[in-house]
Each structure stands twice: as C-alpha cells, then as structure tokens.
Amino acid sequence: MCFSEAPISKLAHMLAHPGGRSYAPFGVMLDKKILFEKGGRPVIYQPDSDYEDLSPSHRFRHKAYDPNAEQDFSWEREWRFHGDALPLEPSEVTLVVPTRAWADCLFEEHAGQLRGLAMVLDDAAAFAINKCPWHFIVLEDLGLDVAFECAPSDVMNGRQDR
Numbered sequence: 001m002c003f004s005e006a007p008i009s010k011l012a013h014m015l016a017h018p019g020g021r022s023y024a025p026f027g028v029m030l031d032k033k034i035l036f037e038k039g040g041r042p043v044i045y046q047p048d049s050d051y052e053d054l055s056p057s058h059r060f061r062h063k064a065y066d067p068n069a070e071q072d073f074s075w076e077r078e079w080r081f082h083g084d085a086l087p088l089e090p091s092e093v094t095l096v097v098p099t100r101a102w103a104d105c106l107f108e109e110h111a112g113q114l115r116g117l118a119m120v121l122d123d124a125a126a127f128a129i130n131k132c133p134w135h136f137i138v139l140e141d142l143g144l145d146v147a148f149e150c151a152p153s154d155v156m157n158g159r160q161d162r
Contacts, residue, residue, distance in 0.1 A: 001080065001081040001083070001086060002078055002079070002080055003030075003035060003040065003078065003079040003080070003081070004076040004077060004078055004079070005032065005042075005076070005077035005078070005079060006075070006076050006077060008137065008142070011096075011139065011142070011144065014076075015139070015144065015146060025096070025097070025098035025139055025144075025146040026095075026096060026097060026098070027095070027096035028088070028093050028094075028095060028096070029093060029094040029095075029096060029137065030088065030092050030093045030094075031092070032079065034088075034092050035079060035081065038081065038086060039081060039082065039083065040079050040080065040081040040086075041058075041061050041079065041080060042061070042077070042078070042079050043061050043062070043063040043077075043078040043079065043080055044058070044061045044062055044063065045063050045065035045074050046062065046063075046064075046065055047064070047065065047066060048064045050062075060080055060082040061080055063078060090133035090134045090135075091133065093134070093135070094135040094136065094137055095134055095135065095136050095137070096136075096137050096139065097136055097137075097138055097139070098138075098139050098140065098144075098146040099138065099139070099140045099146070100138050100140060100141065102138070103136040103138050106134065106136070107134075107136075110133075110134065
C-alpha cells in the first residue's frame with residue numbers, strides 16, 4: 001500500500017495534473033506516526049542499481065529515482081506499508097471523498113448499520129446514534145471539481161458499470 005505525505009493543498013495538483021499517474025478522488029489520511037507504528041516506512045529514492053544493496057526486508061521501500069529523468073515523483077514523499085491489510089480505527093483516519101453526496105452516502109450506510117445493531121439491543125438506542133465515527137474531507141468543499149464515473153448509490157447497490 002502506498003501513501004503520500006503531500007499536503008492537502010497539493011490534492012488539486014495531484015488530481016488535475018497526474019503527470020502520467022492515475023489518481024482516484026478517494027483516500028485515507030492518517031498521521032504518519034500511526035502509519036510508522038503499524039510498520040509503514042518512507043520510500044527510499046535511489047537508482048535501480050542500488051536495489052540489491054537493500055536488505056530483502058527493506059526492498060518494498062525502493063523507488064527508482066534519477067534526478068535527470070523526465071518524470072520525478074519524489075515531491076510526493078511516498079510512504080509504503082508492506083502487508084495485505086492495514087487495520088485502522090475511525091479515530092485514526094480521515095476519509096477523502098470527491099463529493100458531499102459520497103460523504104452523505106457513506107455516513108448513511110454506516111449509521112444504518114449501527115441503527116440495525118442498536119435496535120437488537122434496545123429500540124431507544126437506535127435514535128441515539130446520530131454521529132458517524134468517520135471524519136471526511138470532501139474535495140468539492142475545497143473547491144475541486146472532481147468528476148467521478150460512479151455515483152455513490154450505484155456503488156452501494158453493486159452497480160459500478162456506469
């Protein structure tokens with residue numbers, strides 16, 4: 001898994017001018033201290049010829065770098081996590097979504113699941129759940145015009161072929 005240490009102010013640049021890379025307008029933001037505690041490490045920018053010099057346990061961190069190359073992505077300050085899954089708690093992350101409709105849809109999906117669980121325990125508890133534990137940054141709220149092929153309702157209903 002790859003992460004960028006790029007600041008929020010660079011999101012518009014990354015999405016509008018990907019420079020050959022393809023970025024989706026979704027993401028997970030977390031403090032790099034948390035990522036580090038869970039085993040994430042900064043990428044090592046170096047020539048491919050230095051790859052074999054790395055111990056096998058650190059080779060996942062290698063990123064080819066040539067200061068004379070046409071494309072230089074070192075400004076992204078990439079971090080990597082080597083593993084199949086990175087368990088995160090809602091309090092540790094902020095979700096980046098393209099539109100307010102996406103944030104609302106994810107909130108309703110989450111709240112609906114919690115209400116269903118609360119009803120099993122106590123009917124009154126279902127009405128007490130009104131706050132989603134996830135935090136969101138909505139790109140359109142930052143003034144970014146991010147078009148995305150799928151509407152949230154399509155994804156939630158399993159229809160991603162728009």
